[in-house]
Amino acid sequence: MASKHNVGSVQFQMPEIKFTKLFINGRFVDAVSGRMFETRDPRTGDVIANIAEGDKEDVDLAVRAAREAFDHGEWPRMSGTERGRIMTRFADLVEQNADELALIDSLDAGKLIAATKLFDVAAAAGSLRYFAGAADKIHGETLKMQGQFHGYTLREPIGVAGVIIPWNIPSIIFCLKVAPALAAGCTMVVKPGEQAPLAALYLADLAKQAGIPDGVVNVVPGFGPTAGAAIASHMNVDTVTFTGSKEVGRLIMEASARSNLKPVSLELGGKSPLVIFDDADLDMAVELAINANLFNKGEICIAPSRVYVQEGIYDRFENKLVESLKSWVVGTPFEPHVKQGPQVNKTQYERVLSYIDQGKREGATVLTGGKPCGQKGYYIEPTVFTNVKEDMIIAKDEIFGPVMCLMKFKTVEEAIERANDTAYGLGAGVVTRDMDVANRVIRSVRAGMVWVNCYMVVCSDFPFGGRKMSGFGKDEGMHALDKYLAVKSVISPLRGSPWI
Numbered sequence: 001m002a003s004k005h006n007v008g009s010v011q012f013q014m015p016e017i018k019f020t021k022l023f024i025n026g027r028f029v030d031a032v033s034g035r036m037f038e039t040r041d042p043r044t045g046d047v048i049a050n051i052a053e054g055d056k057e058d059v060d061l062a063v064r065a066a067r068e069a070f071d072h073g074e075w076p077r078m079s080g081t082e083r084g085r086i087m088t089r090f091a092d093l094v095e096q097n098a099d100e101l102a103l104i105d106s107l108d109a110g111k112l113i114a115a116t117k118l119f120d121v122a123a124a125a126g127s128l129r130y131f132a133g134a135a136d137k138i139h140g141e142t143l144k145m146q147g148q149f150h151g152y153t154l155r156e157p158i159g160v161a162g163v164i165i166p167w168n169i170p171s172i173i174f175c176l177k178v179a180p181a182l183a184a185g186c187t188m189v190v191k192p193g194e195q196a197p198l199a200a201l202y203l204a205d206l207a208k209q210a211g212i213p214d215g216v217v218n219v220v221p222g223f224g225p226t227a228g229a230a231i232a233s234h235m236n237v238d239t240v241t242f243t244g245s246k247e248v249g250r251l252i253m254e255a256s257a258r259s260n261l262k263p264v265s266l267e268l269g270g271k272s273p274l275v276i277f278d279d280a281d282l283d284m285a286v287e288l289a290i291n292a293n294l295f296n297k298g299e300i301c302i303a304p305s306r307v308y309v310q311e312g313i314y315d316r317f318e319n320k321l322v323e324s325l326k327s328w329v330v331g332t333p334f335e336p337h338v339k340q341g342p343q344v345n346k347t348q349y350e351r352v353l354s355y356i357d358q359g360k361r362e363g364a365t366v367l368t369g370g371k372p373c374g375q376k377g378y379y380i381e382p383t384v385f386t387n388v389k390e391d392m393i394i395a396k397d398e399i400f401g402p403v404m405c406l407m408k409f410k411t412v413e414e415a416i417e418r419a420n421d422t423a424y425g426l427g428a429g430v431v432t433r434d435m436d437v438a439n440r441v442i443r444s445v446r447a448g449m450v451w452v453n454c455y456m457v458v459c460s461d462f463p464f465g466g467r468k469m470s471g472f473g474k475d476e477g478m479h480a481l482d483k484y485l486a487v488k489s490v491i492s493p494l495r496g497s498p499w500i
Helices: 056-071 080-096 098-109 113-134 170-184 198-210 224-232 246-258 282-298 314-325 346-362 412-419 435-444 478-484
Strands: 003-007 010-014 022-024 027-029 036-040 047-052 149-157 160-164 187-191 217-219 239-243 264-267 273-276 306-310 365-368 383-386 403-409 427-431 449-452 485-493
Touching (some): 010 098, 022 056, 022 198, 056 160, 056 187, 056 217, 056 224, 080 098, 080 113, 080 170, 080 198, 098 170, 098 198, 113 170, 113 478, 160 170, 160 224, 170 187, 170 198, 170 239, 170 478, 187 224, 224 239, 224 246, 239 246, 239 478, 246 264, 273 282, 273 412, 282 306, 282 314, 282 403, 282 427, 306 314, 314 365, 314 403, 346 365, 346 403, 403 412, 412 435, 435 449, 478 485
Parallel strands (some): 160 187, 160 239, 187 217, 239 264, 273 306, 273 427, 383 403, 427 449
Antiparallel strands (some): 003 010, 022 217, 036 047, 149 485, 365 383
């Protein structure tokens, strides 16, 4: 039952946790093993709920349901128009339940309630609407053949998709992965991040309410080495899409190679650069650097955690950054004036703090922050390092927390060289009034996305994905359909035609 809680002067209704079991073939069911795992409130460390723990046997059942729904069910045989209508109803339900969904995401993942409702839930519904509109616009091509033949291509749903998603933006990531798969006519097995599984189960119920047939969307919470590995290596899964760490991305590619060579799409995070030139609007540049790095408490793959500032404005930038961070409030995500909530769990909290300690040991200077805060829960001060060298661990690894490396550069050439000095290639930002400089950086930086005089502006029409060790394949935009579609070439004789 939902209960009312007071946080400061704000009263909010704590959501009832309705769904804690696996969702397979349109029903919520216990795990075959009967095992459960805890999901905890990062504000306090207290248990929110016990969740059914899926394993290989449960993945087998979910894949069997998805395979039956694909091979013999109605979803891939519906017109794109009808699939789009059902997906639109799904989006309507997400919006109608925005308050509860936002509370669940905030409670489970430590996300700011206001931002979650305004941005996350809206973006989740937006992905469903965008791909609902795309469902009847999936077309092949007519080919100009040599000789008397007619050729064309079909873009067919690839089959059963394995969807392995992270915990940092639960509602958004569920919908941006599931929506194009639904539009393509695929069925799927989704494994949400075990750190924040509640939104995926809630959304699975909304999908059923919307009219998506049983077996099309299956959700199996569990752990990566068991449930995730079972999906990646399953002989009846036709494609896998994964967002997470590069280490797990490698394991998924290995599992694909050792099983049925299923295609894989990977988004593996980043260590993105934000390059700020002398002619930049200083106030805007400082605000961009802070908001882009501390959004979602730094638990965001595109965070530009390497901030390069040209030497002519570096000192003023540093001073303004410190001054601005004095008003940055860390606290419970349900308070309206709070700008940063807790890290998702104890493991991530300790991981971020270990990186901060590593930076200190390597000789970087803590400009501000650098410590945990609060009496309980997993809160960390926003932390800025200066005197950072490119070979330091804090400048190379994706920390996934509220930690920024602030560095100085002289020339455009140096900025480009240092921006590209990373194993990752997800995003990049450039702040300048000179579009010649901006265009040079845009074309030189090896990243999947570049923002100019803005950052972290994303929408359903924006292909999202990286290069190098940030992975391959796109989420969002029409390119996102590619991973769920197979191209089939068809040729037939053309006899008696007046033209070829």
